[in-house]
Amino acid sequence: MEATSCPPTTWEATSTMSDTEREVRAGAERARDAAADLAPLSRAVKDEALLAMAEALVSEAESIVAANAEDVERARAGGESEAMVDRLALTAERVGAVADAVRDVAELPDPVGEVVRGASLPNGLELRQVRVPLGVIGIIYEGRPNVTADAAALCLKSGNAALLRGSSSAYSSNSRIVEVLRGALQKTGLPADAVQLVPGTGRDSAQALMRARGLVDVLIPRGGGSLIRTVVTESTVPVIETGEGNCHVYVDASADTEMALAVAVNSKTQRLSTCNTAETLLVHTAVADRFLPRVLAALRDLGVTVHGDDRVRGYDDEAVPASEADWAAEYLSADLAVKVVDSLDDALAHIRRYSTGHTEAIVTDSQSAARRFVSLVDAAAVMVNASTRFTDGGQFGFGAEIGISTQKLHARGPMGLPEMTSTKYVVTGEGHLR
Incomplete structure (x- = not known):
């Protein structure tokens, strides 16, 4: 029979290590x-x-x-x-x-x-x-x-x-x-x-x-x-x-547009370089005419570059055409991907494809839409009518945190x-x- 190799002794294993190891x-x-x-x-x-x-x-x-x-x-x-x-x-x-x-x-x-x-x-x-x-x-x-x-x-x-x-x-x-x-x-x-x-x-x-x-x-x-x-x-x-934070804010058909404006702007601009900063804004087509011109202007005034789909660019010709990479990007900068969606299910499908599982938010006055969003979004934190920036140990009342976990074993979230x-x-x- 062919001899099988034995595992190295402790000395043999150590002898192959570098000085650093x-x-x-x-x-x-x-x-x-x-x-x-x-x-x-x-x-x-x-x-x-x-x-x-x-x-x-x-x-x-x-x-x-x-x-x-x-x-x-x-x-x-x-x-x-x-x-x-x-x-x-x-x-x-x-x-x-x-x-x-x-x-x-x-x-x-x-x-x-x-x-x-x-x-x-x-x-x-x-x-x-x-x-x-x-x-x-x-x-x-x-x-x-x-x-x-x-x-x-x-x-x-x-x-x-x-x-x-x-x-x-x-x-x-x-x-x-x-x-x-x-x-x-x-x-x-x-x-x-x-x-x-x-x-x-x-x-x-x-x-x-x-x-x-x-x-x-x-x-x-x-x-x-x-x-x-x-x-x-x-x-x-x-x-x-x-986790990386490709976080989304979805503005639902029934959203209060004043609240949506505040939540979207705060989620993106309150601090640009953190993992709980929003990187994508999804807007239901039913509120696009009332909401998009205002939010795009507010973002521009704060120095944010919008990367938009064709429908978004119809409201703002200064918006940069969005690529596939933009939907997946964690910018950590003054950039935001913006897309118009036709339904809550379209928003959920987009989030399911591109989310990193960190924080996702919905702005809505519909309890049924909120329940559906919460039940179907797979993320460490789901916000209803609140900024993504709240995903934080201190903000949750936990005190200090070592990080925000996006995995599902043992620890998840702050x-x-x-x-x-x-x-x-x-x-x-x-x-x-x-």
Whole structure:
């Protein structure tokens, strides 16, 4: 018989790794030990550590801003736009706001230990399903360095260790922030390795984190579509997919056009670069004559470029002809795709084809239309007569969030502290035998 190959030993597997992968895996092993220490902690202990982290950020604001200046200088030298530089930049005031956000997390209820459901079984066994930490959470993210402190705080409050892989553009800022947070943890007697920055700025360090299955319990990508797709397709670690937002606003035949105008404009223009910003406006033909001229003029006055179908361009010859790519686009810019539809079902079909499953909105005075829309739209959040911009942990009353999940397993929508936990069953008997 032909010999079958045996799996490599631990030493053999390790010997084929790059130095970066060994370093990342070593950090993940330390994180697992730290997570075991965090899991049984009381809320009071975790909140004390969070408040110490907030105070440390304030006291070390000068050094954090100095480290951030290095990132800002590199960004400008690399030709980044001033808008991107502003997202990256920290001031003492902004560091103070980051510290306030950490304090806000300390004020939130602790989900760990919450009984999700329980029952006394007919055989006398007591059954409880309780929330427990996920363990080690890896977060791969882009852009603003405030995410570093936010993510660390959310993970700590929910009893998880955090492995943070920020973008290379913020490496100096993130490094200093993590040093400050680790120092605060040590002073309160908690393991510093509960918060770690994944070493390196190249693609290899992110790939090493994505391959750390068995050491990292879950990965959460937070950023643009390209980053999210890369993590989802390349990771061997389970991924909670946070979402691209090709969000739609549908103005129904029975809509109050004043309300529709306000909702459509707010959904698009209140903030352009977020995943819950509307990217497509669908208008029922029955209200097109009354509604489209007004909304197109309002959008133009606010600097929005409309990409319209032929019927939309009949109302505004300055509208750019819409292509197939426009219907699928997450612009994150002052652009909006606009289409006239003949029925609610046509709107639903369009959304079903192009939606990313983030947030969809209907403006209508018809309860039956609203019910049909809500029941047939497959998205993490469905708005009825409200702006898409409300899909947010803070706006929902959850407090801080780690991201907005568009997948359907475990967590969907804004991910607050409960979504940073799993559950386990605790079964108590009196010598019960089966």
